[in-house]
Amino acid sequence: MGNLSNGLENRARLLVKCPDKPGIVSVLSSFLHSHNANIIESSQFSTDPVNGTFFIRIEYHCDYLQEKAADMELEFKGIAKNYQMDYHFYYLNIRQRSAIFVSKETHCLLELLWEWQNGDLDTDIALVISNHETASPMVEALGIPFFYIPANKDIRKQVEEEQIRLMEKYKVDVLILARYMQILTPDFVNHFKNRIINIHHSFLPAFIGAGPYERAFARGVKLIGATSHYVTNDLDEGPIIEQDVERVDHRDNAAQLKKIGAKIERRVLVKAVKWHLENRIIVEGNKTIVFH
Amino acid sequence: MGNLSNGLENRARLLVKCPDKPGIVSVLSSFLHSHNANIIESSQFSTDPVNGTFFIRIEYHCDYLQEKAADMELEFKGIAKNYQMDYHFYYLNIRQRSAIFVSKETHCLLELLWEWQNGDLDTDIALVISNHETASPMVEALGIPFFYIPANKDIRKQVEEEQIRLMEKYKVDVLILARYMQILTPDFVNHFKNRIINIHHSFLPAFIGAGPYERAFARGVKLIGATSHYVTNDLDEGPIIEQDVERVDHRDNAAQLKKIGAKIERRVLVKAVKWHLENRIIVEGNKTIVFH
């Protein structure tokens, strides 16, 4: 992760998951207040107030946070133990580093680059890897390292080893599959659990698998969609982050559905990535909690 | 069908399906013009200008239509033969008669009755049949015959015989399944081919079958939907007429999804029924062409 000095050095986010019981908000807010931290934004959710699971995302401001963070985290360990908390502190001056994988179709990549150039995607794009050379000029024009790694199912193992090597070298936190059309092995996926974001070109769970637009056309649906989800080892079955749809009609053939779908994919993937970077998403089982 | 005298006696619609080739629009419009009919609205679609199938829906006005209709239809037979046309004339002074089947949940029925009372559903509601008594008061308050016919899978045959008998007695043209939760036999379905409209409580083809809201909740989708379709003998596989969705999030449990879904079902079913009554829908294979 890279260090910035843009006024965010006193901002952080605390995400917590624990068994629900009375007093959690109180103990968290008292903890923060005792360190003179001011809560800027807070969202919570409980699956059930009785014996359920509690989730909270707190964004706070704290003067001299850089100096105080280590002590705060140390003190928090005790609280976390008492309440059986899974938790994570995120510091806003440390930007997440992302890798983007792409194949021949570049519309999702372009949308990501665009948002990033606008300053609306809070990440360092560390590198782009593709099994095609199509995206090379637009990536390199922005000074982002581009790696062309041809791939097919026979050389999957070597390809993934090279990909992992590069991602470690570039210290990647999150991997975005911007229409990368190769299957990932369980080993690879486990390496980046809940950190690989994919865009599927259908309104899941409809049209799982290949050729969703062709199948949507064959079925005669009146809306088509796209789904962004974390990648798990069950193809197209990972936790859904965001979905959206557009209206189509009998005049739209499969090629036109694909064009319409590309627009949905662009905006759905960008939203999912943005929420991930803002630490708005908690994965719970096969679902996501997204704190908007 | 009932006869009205409300200024619609000079209006008709002609729907045609035939192999596409040059000159079809010309021959149809010349035919109408030669009878002094004025085209009010016309929509067409071709699957492919070369060797495709051509579809057209024409609404026209013609003075003295009642007197001229028989001659026009007779003359049209020749044209239809030349061009291998499937076709149908619909006269707007003859309202289609509909039956509504409903079970315990009445939200779709209520929406239909509401639109009908507003004059926005161009049909005579001939009767309502239910396997529950819930809907009886609201139906009878409007002077519509209501028949309570308990149903379950063991007596399906007798139930359907009684239903068919009633529908024939009441001269029903179209059957609307407004959340009728009994399976229909192939015999029954064949009796009313392309004339049974169902509302399915999911965004087909996702969540085919029972419990769609529970399964949508389990899958963690971010949008839920409803689908109106013609009933065929493949459960939930019939030609889709209309679909719509609403956004949901992690806070919505299965019961809340059901409530949100009910609102989608209401509006989707009403649209599909309206388009059917306005002869806007042509079924082609397992799809629909809907001329908006």
Added chain:
Amino acid sequence: MGNLSNGLENRARLLVKCPDKPGIVSVLSSFLHSHNANIIESSQFSTDPVNGTFFIRIEYHCDYLQEKAADMELEFKGIAKNYQMDYHFYYLNIRQRSAIFVSKETHCLLELLWEWQNGDLDTDIALVISNHETASPMVEALGIPFFYIPANKDIRKQVEEEQIRLMEKYKVDVLILARYMQILTPDFVNHFKNRIINIHHSFLPAFIGAGPYERAFARGVKLIGATSHYVTNDLDEGPIIEQDVERVDHRDNAAQLKKIGAKIERRVLVKAVKWHLENRIIVEGNKTIVFH
């Protein structure tokens, strides 16, 4: 307000508005925790962490709440004073009582009654007042008192006196204007500050005033909308609660826009009323904060 005993007697909501500064969440959650209250849901917003205004809505569960409420409120006074809080405790076993005003068009009224019958509108509908008799049967069929009070601009004063007398007699908390087409005087509006919810038949601030659908038609807009807002003395300028739109096209004349608009009005008004009843809305200046 009516008393119920349906398991809600241990639930309450606390809404607070105060100058933003560190420690507010901490003090509120510690206060609740010290009374063994468990926070079920919490949403907050700050116009600006530095010198801004802070808003929070907390829903909590507390055993023996009925017995403890008075003491809790008393103790809370001290906190509120320290932090300059505007605040209100709402107890969920006390349902708000509502009045509905309606004129000739009943679609919004019907939607409200429907939601209410479904148990989705947490209010006692105390009475319905109309300057037309149209709605009388549907209201009285549900056992709700209906008052026909003819109105026009010459007798406005007497009419409003009678309306206020009835609303006081029936202990009304919130007034819903479900397409009530009479102007209210400043005196009347002041009587129910931030407690009158109106549905305006346009996408405000477009088409303020009369005849919005006619004017939308004349302008050739491609979307029409509806807006629900609190009533103030500036016509159609009150704080907006909710808005929605539907697509229209050149084929829709003013009458059709009106029909499409009626559907938008129905759903927008119901949402606004529901949020008001759930204490989700805070009015701040001429805007609303809506905690979804």
Added chain:
Amino acid sequence: MGNLSNGLENRARLLVKCPDKPGIVSVLSSFLHSHNANIIESSQFSTDPVNGTFFIRIEYHCDYLQEKAADMELEFKGIAKNYQMDYHFYYLNIRQRSAIFVSKETHCLLELLWEWQNGDLDTDIALVISNHETASPMVEALGIPFFYIPANKDIRKQVEEEQIRLMEKYKVDVLILARYMQILTPDFVNHFKNRIINIHHSFLPAFIGAGPYERAFARGVKLIGATSHYVTNDLDEGPIIEQDVERVDHRDNAAQLKKIGAKIERRVLVKAVKWHLENRIIVEGNKTIVFH
């Protein structure tokens, strides 16, 4: 306009506007059929079948169209005279040439360039003119001539003369204002009547004029929108082509509304431009008929 030889040389569109009366479709389709033209797509609209105005857009295929077009147009003159038709033939092998004007914000320009690179915008982008240098690299990278013409209200006349000179030199058919923030004089506008497409950053007629996002924020609206329209001499009052909206809430400040709005602007402008290029739009008074 440029000549292509990509299989479109036998395709054309005929747009007609005339007083409605019986027989128009018949005469048009017979005319086309007599020349062995096959109608591919046809859409029509009448403001009123009695004494109204009739509009039709026909796309047709005709072998040897290049050789026959002149004769067909000549023959058509007689028909047009009989029926008092305004009409235009568009040949699909002749692409319209467009100019894009842009100021500092390039999001709409980028979206246009993107669609154009994808082959989804059927136009030759002849040149881009800007009063800022920001857009220069992205335009020139695509080989499109870019002209930097500083502008302000004192030199408006000279600036417009230079713009018109360039547009004539480059034979421009349609001018797209992709967030060009200078006012155009009536002379300039009249020069390109119904051929200048603008994107306004609000849901017209709300927030006419400057600072729409700031004003939307101040008013507390719950949806913001964008409007694409033809430019007339009444600021923001020209015929609306397309509009769309997005949901916002109390947490969105004016800067965020602007970001959300930018996404709406992009897609709304592209749709309007596409429809214009496909000859789908007929301007009638201050409204548009858009044949989708």
